Amino acid sequence: MTVILNQSxxxxxxxxxxxxxxxxxxxxxxxxxVINMAHGEFIMAGAYTxxxxxxxxxxxxxxxxxxxxxxxxxxxxxxxxxxWLLIRRLYTRPLxxxxxxxxxxxxxxxxxxxxxxxxxxxxxxxxxxxGNISLGGGITFANSRLFILGLALLCVLGxxxxxxxxxxxxxxxxxxxxRDLAEVSGIATGQxxxxxFFIGSGLAGVAGVALTLVGPIGPTMGTNYIVDAFLxxxxxxxxxxxxxxxxxxxxxxxxxxxxxxxxVSVAKVIVLVAIVAFLQWRPQGLYTLRTRSLA
Amino acid sequence: xxxxxxxxxSVVTPPPPSPLERFRVxxxxxxxxxxxxxxxxxxxxxxxxxLLAKYLCYAIVAVGVSLAWGRGGLMVLGQGVFFGLGGxxxxxxxxxxxxxxxxxxxxxxxxxxGSGDGLPWWWKPFANPAFALAMTVLLPMAVAAVLGFFVFxxxxxxxxxxxxxxxxxxxxxxxxxxxxxxxxxTNGLTDIQGFFGYSLDDPxxxxxxxxxxxxxxLLLMVLARQLFVSRYGELLVAVRDSEERVRFLGYxxxxxxxxxxxxxxxxxxxxxxxxxxxVGIISPALIGIVPSIGFVIGAAVxxxxxxxxxxxxxxxxxxxxxxxxxxxxxxxxxxxxxxxVLAVGFLPGxxxxxxxxxxxxxxxxxxxxxxx
Numbered sequence: 001m002t003v004i005l006n007q008s009x010x011x012x013x014x015x016x017x018x019x020x021x022x023x024x025x026x027x028x029x030x031x032x033x034v035i036n037m038a039h040g041e042f043i044m045a046g047a048y049t050x051x052x053x054x055x056x057x058x059x060x061x062x063x064x065x066x067x068x069x070x071x072x073x074x075x076x077x078x079x080x081x082x083x084w085l086l087i088r089r090l091y092t093r094p095l096x097x098x099x100x101x102x103x104x105x106x107x108x109x110x111x112x113x114x115x116x117x118x119x120x121x122x123x124x125x126x127x128x129x130x131g132n133i134s135l136g137g138g139i140t141f142a143n144s145r146l147f148i149l150g151l152a153l154l155c156v157l158g159x160x161x162x163x164x165x166x167x168x169x170x171x172x173x174x175x176x177x178x179r180d181l182a183e184v185s186g187i188a189t190g191q192x193x194x195x196x197f198f199i200g201s202g203l204a205g206v207a208g209v210a211l212t213l214v215g216p217i218g219p220t221m222g223t224n225y226i227v228d229a230f231l232x233x234x235x236x237x238x239x240x241x242x243x244x245x246x247x248x249x250x251x252x253x254x255x256x257x258x259x260x261x262x263x264v265s266v267a268k269v270i271v272l273v274a275i276v277a278f279l280q281w282r283p284q285g286l287y288t289l290r291t292r293s294l295a
Numbered sequence: 296x297x298x299x300x301x302x303x304x305s306v307v308t309p310p311p312p313s314p315l316e317r318f319r320v321x322x323x324x325x326x327x328x329x330x331x332x333x334x335x336x337x338x339x340x341x342x343x344x345x346l347l348a349k350y351l352c353y354a355i356v357a358v359g360v361s362l363a364w365g366r367g368g369l370m371v372l373g374q375g376v377f378f379g380l381g382g383x384x385x386x387x388x389x390x391x392x393x394x395x396x397x398x399x400x401x402x403x404x405x406x407x408x409g410s411g412d413g414l415p416w417w418w419k420p421f422a423n424p425a426f427a428l429a430m431t432v433l434l435p436m437a438v439a440a441v442l443g444f445f446v447f448x449x450x451x452x453x454x455x456x457x458x459x460x461x462x463x464x465x466x467x468x469x470x471x472x473x474x475x476x477x478x479x480x481t482n483g484l485t486d487i488q489g490f491f492g493y494s495l496d497d498p499x500x501x502x503x504x505x506x507x508x509x510x511x512x513l514l515l516m517v518l519a520r521q522l523f524v525s526r527y528g529e530l531l532v533a534v535r536d537s538e539e540r541v542r543f544l545g546y547x548x549x550x551x552x553x554x555x556x557x558x559x560x561x562x563x564x565x566x567x568x569x570x571x572x573x574v575g576i577i578s579p580a581l582i583g584i585v586p587s588i589g590f591v592i593g594a595a596v597x598x599x600x601x602x603x604x605x606x607x608x609x610x611x612x613x614x615x616x617x618x619x620x621x622x623x624x625x626x627x628x629x630x631x632x633x634x635x636v637l638a639v640g641f642l643p644g645x646x647x648x649x650x651x652x653x654x655x656x657x658x659x660x661x662x663x664x665x666x667x
Contacts, residue, residue, distance in 0.1 A: 094453065095370045103634070106631055275459070283449040
């Protein structure tokens with residue numbers, strides 16, 4: 001019983017990390033169709049922002065709190081710049097965005113290597129987040145993992161509220177559902193694209209801050225998560241936050257349960273087979289946006 | 296993207312051939328064959344020729360990429376999987392043959408790391424050279440057929456297909472790394488000594504390997520060209536440009552795409568198999584996500600829709616990579632990134648279309664100049 005509980009909590013915390021990374025992708029990939037391979041490097045930018053802040057602010061707690069909004073802005077600005085420079089030229093060729101942003105990601109990784117050095121660096125977590133909560137009977141939850149879970153849920157809530165309630169959210173949803181109709185209705189779709197990209201990339205930065213609590217910070221840290229995060233969006237369905245949330249936790253728990261009963265590598269393969277099998281049942285993902293589009 | 300966007304063909308179509316140009320393709324092919332089989336072995340040192348052999352293996356993958364992606368619009372980001380399956384199938388046989396010549400039954404790494412309970416059952420058939428050779432092509436094709444069947448049947452396409460094929464590459468390399476005792480783990484299968492009885496230490500035999508690789512490349516280019524001009528080739532382009540219309544006309548787009556995907560996988564497998572004797576190693580680092588994207592990038596830089604462009608692009612990028620990355624690792628990475636951004640972002644037809652684009656631009660400025 002203890003094992004099952006601990007294992008499913010591990011799964012939930014893997015899911016929380018996945019969710020945090022996939023949230024930004026749900027916007028940029030799910031809603032805009034852009035395959036942004038540099039998303040992983042925006043995560044890295046968020047992580048290095050935390051690292052730099054800790055150099056100047058000695059209190060780990062304060063620096064973490066400052067890092068969250070700052071990383072959002074830094075990664076968001078990078079994303080908006082990328083959108084303005086390259087991606088807006090490529091909306092008619094979504095698949096090519098993958099290769100172009102891959103080139104950008106190579107350059108950003110090298111930039112990080114030149115600035116911060118190739119070896120991984122470490123930040124110190126605030127005292128509050130270093131311990132464990134014990135529920136008795138050998139069941140323990142790591143505080144940092146709980147923090148990530150909370151952060152992920154907070155981001156989902158915030159994003160949902162923005163998309164549902166604000167005029168900006170309505171414009172974003174309109175552009176996603178029918179770009180041409182939105183354009184003739186007087187929505188500046190180009191501007192909406194840039195803001196959407198800013199938010200999506202900014203969320204990657206927040207994910208980067210969270211990742212400093214669970215692992216080292218290095219130039220290639222983004223690559224480790226990016227494919228899994230894309231799979232979450234694919235399985236969750238285009239442009240559906242609900243789908244991403246359910247999928248992230250489902251894949252996290254599945255992965256961790258399989259890892260326990262087999263090995264890490266076999267678990268990866270089984271998860272992939274499960275995803276292909278799932279797409280047989282629902283080719284458009286868990287939740288789909290109904291359109292009259294033939295594509 | 297959920298809105299109805301007509302997929303714009305990202306390819307610059309060449310002008311219709313004039314009578315003079317009818318001999319352009321065969322002449323170009325003969326010239327290429329003379330360069331590869333005659334001139335290169337004469338002027339290049341053994342070391343350079345061996346490097347060229349390695350680049351030609353990437354070029355063989357690019358032939359398949361040009362078919363599946365350039366013509367079929369299938370972004371095949373998992374070619375590393377098929378390259379790896381072919382490579383491992385070949386390497387497993389060569390390792391077993393090496394072991395047999397020294398009187399052992401287990402390859403060297405298994406004697407080090409293996410659990411000591413003999414050869415795994417799935418290694419045993421690879422001792423047979425005919426089986427191993429067949430597997431270098433059939434195994435990748437079978438994997439592609441299974442994945443492609445399920446994916447295309449349910450009309451999973453575009454970005455979804457690209458991500459899935461990428462995930463497959465990640466899964467295979469992670470799995471190989473995990474099975475240290477039977478696959479050599481992170482190191483892969485290294486230190487291959489012989490090639491069907493010929494020692495790979497002997498430069499003469501390495502030259503032979505080069506000739507085999509060059510011949511296979513030329514052969515596959517002829518095959519791909521025949522496919523391109525065939526009825527099937529036209530159907531494939533039709534599926535790329537408007538899958539729904541092809542479906543309404545009564546064809547099965549899933550089958551058309553499956554054939555291109557499976558053929559491209561077979562070519563990548565063959566390339567992997569030939570890579571092993573030329574380089575002497577196959578490892579997860581050569582087949583994961585990064586190299587898989589690399590296979591596609593070379594073709595994109597050269598020109599995905601043009602067979603020659605894709606092949607030359609693959610060779611050029613691989614050449615630049617090994618020439619520049621040793622001398623200026625940092626500068627090369629920036630340059631590489633910039634190359635991808637510029638080539639794919641601003642010249643979708645690749646360098647092969649540069650001439651057409653420039654000619655069209657010059658023509659455009661001339662007309663506007665006259666009208667002004």
